[in-house]
Amino acid sequence: MQYGAAVTLLLLAACHTLVKGDFATADPDACGPVYQPAYGYGSTPVELADRDESTFGEAPDPYHVRLSWSGQPEAEATLLWRTDEETMATRVQYGADADYGEESAGASFIFLVGESRVHEARLCGLQADTEYHYRVGGEGHWSADYHFRTAPPAGTDVPVVIGIAGDARDNQATWAQLLAAMEEHTPDFVLFSGDAVDFGGHMAEWDAWLDAGVGYMEDHAFVMVHGNHEFYAQNFFGLVAQPANEQTFSLDYGPVHLAVLDDSTVSADREALGAWLDSDLGATPQPWKLVSHHQPAYSSCTTHGGDDELAALWSPVEELHGAQLDITGHNHNYERSVPLRGGLEVGPGEGTVYVVSAGAGADLYANSMANPYTATATVTDHYLILTVDGDEAHGVAYDLAGNVVDDFTVPRSP
Ligand SMILES: [Fe+2]
Incomplete structure (x- = not known):
C-alpha cells in the first residue's frame, strides 16, 4: 500500500459517513444470530444468502477454517470458513468425538465479488471447559476433523495462557514463523493487537495472513483488535466474527475479563468508548481485567510515541477499575511500562502496566526509552x-530465535 493512497483513503473515511455496528440477524433456525458484516467505506451492504445445503461449486472444499468467539467462550463458538462463491452449504457437525452427533446450520455471504464465499455458523449452549470435535462444509464436501476446548466458566480460578502479537502488516512470512513459535507455548487463545495487514481493503494480504494461520486458527480463537491499517475495511468485518460490533466488546475466559476497543477508526468517539469501558470494567466481578486496543497511551517509540488523548480518556478508567494490563500494538517494537497511575509510577498492583507488542513482521521502529515510565523496550x-495464574500474571516476550526479550510479573490488584 502506497502511503499516499493510504492517506487519501483516510481522508475519504473522515468525510464519509461510516456505518458502524449495522448488524442484522438472520437464520432464526440456527442457534443464535449470525451476524451480517458491517461494511466500511467504498463498500455496499452485504446480504446473507438464503439457506441452501445442496448447491456446490467447482471448489467446494472449505478453507481458512477458523474458530472465533462472537459470544462468551464458555458456551459459544463461531466457525468461519471460505469456499468458492457457488458453494452454498453452511453446515457444522460437532460433538464429543469425531462421530459428532450434533449439527448446526449457519449462513453465508459474498463481500467481494470474484473472491470467495464466507460461511459463518454459531454453536451455542456448549458445555464449559469441554473438548469438542467439529467439521464444516456440507454433504460430500466436509473439512477435516478439528477440535477445540470451550473456556472454563467465568470466575473459575484456573491458569490461562494467552498468546499476544500484533502488526504483521506486509510481512506475512515473519507472521507465519512467529505463529509456529508462539504455538509451542500452547496458548488457550491468541490476542492480535491490530494491523494484520498493510491495507485492510486488499484481499490478497488477508489471504496471506490467513494462510499463515492454517493449522492454528482451526483449534483456538484469535481475538482481533481493529488497527489503523485495517482501515475499517469490509474485509475485516467479513472475515472475523466477534461479539457486538466486532470492534469494541468484552469477553470472559476463566478468571480473565478482556475488554477490546477500536481506537483507530477515524470516526471513533473516544470519549464515548471511554464511557463504555468505564461501564464494562465497573460491571465485571472478574479478578483479572485486561484491556486491549491498538494505539499505545504510553510509549517511548520514536516513530509515534504515546497517544495523549487515550492517556487522558481511557487510562484513568483502566487504573480506576484496577485493570492490571493494557495491551496495544502500533509502535513496532516490544515495550513495557512500570505500573502507572495518572502517568506516574506507583507500586506493583497499584496501577496499570502498559505493554506494546507490535513485532509480527512490520518494519521495526526505534525506541528512545526517553520517558521515565518505560521500564524496558526491545x-x-x-x-x-x-x-x-492465581494471584499473579507472568509475561514472557520472546524473539524469533527463542531469546527472552522480557520476563515480568504483575500481581492481581487488591
Ligand atoms: Fe498501527
Whole structure:
C-alpha cells in the first residue's frame, strides 16, 4: 500500500459517513444470530444468502477454517470458513468425538465479488471447559476433523495462557514463523493487537495472513483488535466474527475479563468508548481485567510515541477499575511500562502496566526509552506469552530465535 493512497483513503473515511455496528440477524433456525458484516467505506451492504445445503461449486472444499468467539467462550463458538462463491452449504457437525452427533446450520455471504464465499455458523449452549470435535462444509464436501476446548466458566480460578502479537502488516512470512513459535507455548487463545495487514481493503494480504494461520486458527480463537491499517475495511468485518460490533466488546475466559476497543477508526468517539469501558470494567466481578486496543497511551517509540488523548480518556478508567494490563500494538517494537497511575509510577498492583507488542513482521521502529515510565523496550520481532495464574500474571516476550526479550510479573490488584 502506497502511503499516499493510504492517506487519501483516510481522508475519504473522515468525510464519509461510516456505518458502524449495522448488524442484522438472520437464520432464526440456527442457534443464535449470525451476524451480517458491517461494511466500511467504498463498500455496499452485504446480504446473507438464503439457506441452501445442496448447491456446490467447482471448489467446494472449505478453507481458512477458523474458530472465533462472537459470544462468551464458555458456551459459544463461531466457525468461519471460505469456499468458492457457488458453494452454498453452511453446515457444522460437532460433538464429543469425531462421530459428532450434533449439527448446526449457519449462513453465508459474498463481500467481494470474484473472491470467495464466507460461511459463518454459531454453536451455542456448549458445555464449559469441554473438548469438542467439529467439521464444516456440507454433504460430500466436509473439512477435516478439528477440535477445540470451550473456556472454563467465568470466575473459575484456573491458569490461562494467552498468546499476544500484533502488526504483521506486509510481512506475512515473519507472521507465519512467529505463529509456529508462539504455538509451542500452547496458548488457550491468541490476542492480535491490530494491523494484520498493510491495507485492510486488499484481499490478497488477508489471504496471506490467513494462510499463515492454517493449522492454528482451526483449534483456538484469535481475538482481533481493529488497527489503523485495517482501515475499517469490509474485509475485516467479513472475515472475523466477534461479539457486538466486532470492534469494541468484552469477553470472559476463566478468571480473565478482556475488554477490546477500536481506537483507530477515524470516526471513533473516544470519549464515548471511554464511557463504555468505564461501564464494562465497573460491571465485571472478574479478578483479572485486561484491556486491549491498538494505539499505545504510553510509549517511548520514536516513530509515534504515546497517544495523549487515550492517556487522558481511557487510562484513568483502566487504573480506576484496577485493570492490571493494557495491551496495544502500533509502535513496532516490544515495550513495557512500570505500573502507572495518572502517568506516574506507583507500586506493583497499584496501577496499570502498559505493554506494546507490535513485532509480527512490520518494519521495526526505534525506541528512545526517553520517558521515565518505560521500564524496558526491545526493537525486534517478537510475541508475548501471558500466563494468568492465581494471584499473579507472568509475561514472557520472546524473539524469533527463542531469546527472552522480557520476563515480568504483575500481581492481581487488591
Ligand atoms: Fe498501527
